[in-house]
Each structure stands twice: as structure tokens, then as C-alpha cells.
Amino acid sequence: MKADLLITGISQLVTAEGAGPKHGRAMRELKIVDQAAIAISAGVIVWTGRETDWKGEAELAVDAGGRAVVPGLIDPHTHAVWAGNRLADFEARTSGSTYEDILAAGGGIRSTIRATATASQDDLVALAKPRIDSLIASGATTIEIKSGYGFTPAAELAMLEAIQSLSVISPARIIPTLLIHIPPAVATERSSYMSQVCEELIPEVARRHLAAAVDIFVEKEAWQVAEAEELFDRAKQYGLAIKLHSDQFHCIGGLELGIHLGALSVDHLEASGPEQIVKIAASSTIATILPGVSLHLGIPSAPGRKLIDAGAAVAVGTDLNPGSSPLFSTSTALALSVRLNGLTVEEALVAGTVNAACALGIKDAGRLETECAADFLVLQSSDWRDLVYTLGTNPVQDVWIGGKKVT
Numbered sequence: 031m032k033a034d035l036l037i038t039g040i041s042q043l044v045t046a047e048g049a050g051p052k053h054g055r056a057m058r059e060l061k062i063v064d065q066a067a068i069a070i071s072a073g074v075i076v077w078t079g080r081e082t083d084w085k086g087e088a089e090l091a092v093d094a095g096g097r098a099v100v101p102g103l104i105d106p107h108t109h110a111v112w113a114g115n116r117l118a119d120f121e122a123r124t125s126g127s128t129y130e131d132i133l134a135a136g137g138g139i140r141s142t143i144r145a146t147a148t149a150s151q152d153d154l155v156a157l158a159k160p161r162i163d164s165l166i167a168s169g170a171t172t173i174e175i176k177s178g179y180g181f182t183p184a185a186e187l188a189m190l191e192a193i194q195s196l197s198v199i200s201p202a203r204i205i206p207t208l209l210i211h212i213p214p215a216v217a218t219e220r221s222s223y224m225s226q227v228c229e230e231l232i233p234e235v236a237r238r239h240l241a242a243a244v245d246i247f248v249e250k251e252a253w254q255v256a257e258a259e260e261l262f263d264r265a266k267q268y269g270l271a272i273k274l275h276s277d278q279f280h281c282i283g284g285l286e287l288g289i290h291l292g293a294l295s296v297d298h299l300e301a302s303g304p305e306q307i308v309k310i311a312a313s314s315t316i317a318t319i320l321p322g323v324s325l326h327l328g329i330p331s332a333p334g335r336k337l338i339d340a341g342a343a344v345a346v347g348t349d350l351n352p353g354s355s356p357l358f359s360t361s362t363a364l365a366l367s368v369r370l371n372g373l374t375v376e377e378a379l380v381a382g383t384v385n386a387a388c389a390l391g392i393k394d395a396g397r398l399e400t401e402c403a404a405d406f407l408v409l410q411s412s413d414w415r416d417l418v419y420t421l422g423t424n425p426v427q428d429v430w431i432g433g434k435k436v437t
């Protein structure tokens with residue numbers, strides 16, 4: 031066998047095996063090869079195994095120096111494009127102001143919407159680029175980015191165009207999602223906004239391939255189940271996948287709708303109870319949990335342990351956003367899922383790799399197996415468990431994407 035590149039000197043090569051989501055106990059099954067090597071051609075893995083078993087020829091060899099190698103992380107849930115900041119909200123909240131006080135003072139999510147709507151597209155890209163770079167340095171090689179801070183179809187399209195620009199200038203694989211986030215504040219404007227989304231925005235997004243999926247925030251204070259169903263029907267007509275923000279504060283049926291419609295993932299689940307856990311565990315929809323939100327807002331953590339024990343396929347993301355999760359590290363999100371959601375170290379790695387890939391409908395990443403993209407991390411440590419053990423410093427030494435070292 032001939033290869034462009036051989037990575038040698040790997041103390042442990044650690045990966046989930048086989049495409050498709052890992053449910054329940056299968057989330058603990060990892061393949062660990064000691065003293066391993068990876069052969070790569072044209073950016074794709076062509077061989078892995080014990081270094082002494084490699085019998086081919088490689089044009090170039092790179093020594094990992096006795097360090098552990100894991101798949102590149104997949105961050106399946108971010109809102110990395112925004113303008114303005116929420117520092118005043120943060121200070122007010124830490125000084126005892128309520129969410130309603132902050133909204134009344136002109137803060138909260140609507141302040142992010144105002145700032146994002148008035149920023150130029152170049153500004154949005156320039157603001158988001160270092161955030162993406164930070165996620166990559168922390169181990170993310172595929173990053174989902176949502177729109178959702180626009181109040182008009184034009185503003186949503188501008189956000190998606192900014193995300194498209196980021197995908198050109200960033201080495202990471204960027205997966206764009208159209209998020210229908212917050213309904214108009216005036217109740218009578220809801221149905222006209224929904225018509226604009228259905229008649230203008232979704233068709234235009236599909237025609238220009240600006241998003242792979244449509245996401246809707248289903249919550250008491252946001253979109254209702256019947257509204258979401260109408261919007262999702264339109265998305266499916268146009269061949270877009272669907273995802274939901276649901277069960278963050280209340281269970282109003284968003285999770286059930288997502289499962290019924292075959293959503294790729296239902297995200298948040300902090301408020302999910304035994305009924306919701308049983309339903310998502312019996313489905314093919316990924317349960318994506320976001321521990322950064324629980325840490326930052328002090329809300330209950332999603333029941334990660336119970337979801338896995340019931341047989342669900344759990345993924346973990348940062349939910350990077352200015353209001354509820356200023357978490358710029360994908361590996362820290364995994365570390366938090368162990369502390370806050372009760373995942374084991376093995377489950378956390380699976381949640382941040384192969385299951386997160388499934389939450390985005392991707393089959394060729396999140397694993398170190400032949401025919402997968404050569405997206406992998408060389409850790410600082412010879413023991414892969416340092417990836418989810420470490421807090422406050424970066425456990426990742428080198429990030430490789432498509433067979434090229436990018437950090």
C-alpha cells in the first residue's frame with residue numbers, strides 16, 4: 031500500500047467503530063490501539079493499526095512523539111456568528127437582576143438581534159473568525175453554525191452568507207443551519223413572519239444551498255408546536271433536514287414533534303422528564319446536550335446519564351453564544367458533560383465525535399477508520415483520558431483536518 035503520509039509514534043489511537051449513532055451502552059465501546067500509526071492519502075485515512083504492522087510505503091512520516099490521538103471533535107450546536115455583547119446582562123445577572131429586568135432594560139437576546147442586524151457581513155465574519163479558531167484549537171474539526179439573530183428573511187440570509195464566507199476561510203468543515211429562533215414580539219406579526227419564512231426564506235435558502243437543516247426554538251416563550259410543524263413541513267418539502275431547540279425550560283411537545291418528523295437531533299433537554307427520555311431513547315433522533323448553558327445560567331443540567339441508561343444516542347456541543355453559553359472550547363464541553371451530565375469519559379468522547387457527526391447527518395468524520403476524513407487530534411498527553419479530564423488549559427496539541435496540520 032502507498033500513502034501520502036504516515037503518522038507514527040501514537041501512544042494510543044482511540045476511536046468509536048462503525049458509522050451510525052451509538053446508543054446506550056454502545057457509547058462506552060471504544061477501540062484503543064497502543065503504539066499505533068495512521069496512513070493517509072488525499073486527506074482520507076487509508077490504514078490504521080499497530081505501527082509495527084504497517085507494511086506499506088509513505089512519502090512522508092510525522093512522529094506524534096508518544097502522544098495519544100483521537101478523532102477530531104464535532105461541535106454539533108453553535109451560534110458563533112453574532113455582533114454586540116452581553117457583558118452588561120452578565121454583570122446585571124450576577125448582581126441579582128432577573129431575566130425580565132434585563133429584557134426591560136433593553137438587554138437579552140433582542141439586543142443581540144439588534145446588534146447583529148446592523149452589522150455588515152464583513153463585520154460578522156471578522157467577529158466570528160477568532161471564535162471559530164478558538165473552537166478549532168480546542169479540538170473541533172467540524173463545526174455547526176446557526177443563523178437566528180435576524181428578525182427578517184434578509185437578516186437571516188445575511189447571517190447564512192457570513193457563515194458561508196467562514197466556511198471558505200476556515201480549515202474546519204462548517205455545517206450551516208437556518209435557525210428560526212425568536213418570534214416577533216408583537217403577537218399579530220407571528221403569522222406574517224411565518225409566511226415570509228415559508229414563502230421566501232426557506233425556498234431561497236434551499237435554492238442557494240445556504241443551510242443543511244432548519245432548526246426551530248420550541249418553547250413556551252418562543253415557537254409553539256403547531257407553528258413549528260408548519261415550518262418543518264415546508265423545510266422537508268425543500269429537502270432540508272430538521273433539528274430543534276426543545277425542552278430547555280418546559281416540555282411542550284417539541285421533542286415529540288422532532289421524533290415524529292425524524293429530526294436529526296433534539297437539543298437542550300434540560301427539562302426533559304422520564305416520558306421524554308423513554309421516547310427519544312426509542313428513536314433514531316440524537317439527544318444533544320449542552321452543559322455550557324447549565325454552567326453559565328445555573329439551570330438544571332440535561333439528564334445525560336438517564337438518557338444513556340435508557341438507550342439514547344447522546345451528543346454534546348458547546349452551544350457557543352453570547353447570552354447563555356460563552357464557551358469557546360469544544361473539548362471543555364466534553365469535560366463538562368462528565369461533571370454536569372454524568373457521562374463517563376468514554377461516553378463523552380463518543381458524544382463529541384461519532385454521535386455528534388450523526389446529529390449533523392455526516393458519515394465520514396468522527397471516527398479514525400478507513401475511508402473517513404483524516405481529521406484527528408494529537409493530544410498533549412500519552413493518555414487519551416486527559417482530553418476530558420483537563421480543565422482550564424488546552425489538552426490538544428495539534429489539530430489535523432483533511433490530513434493537514436492546522437494548529
Ligand SMILES: [Zn+2]
Nearest residue numbers: 107109275349
Ligand atoms: Zn442553541
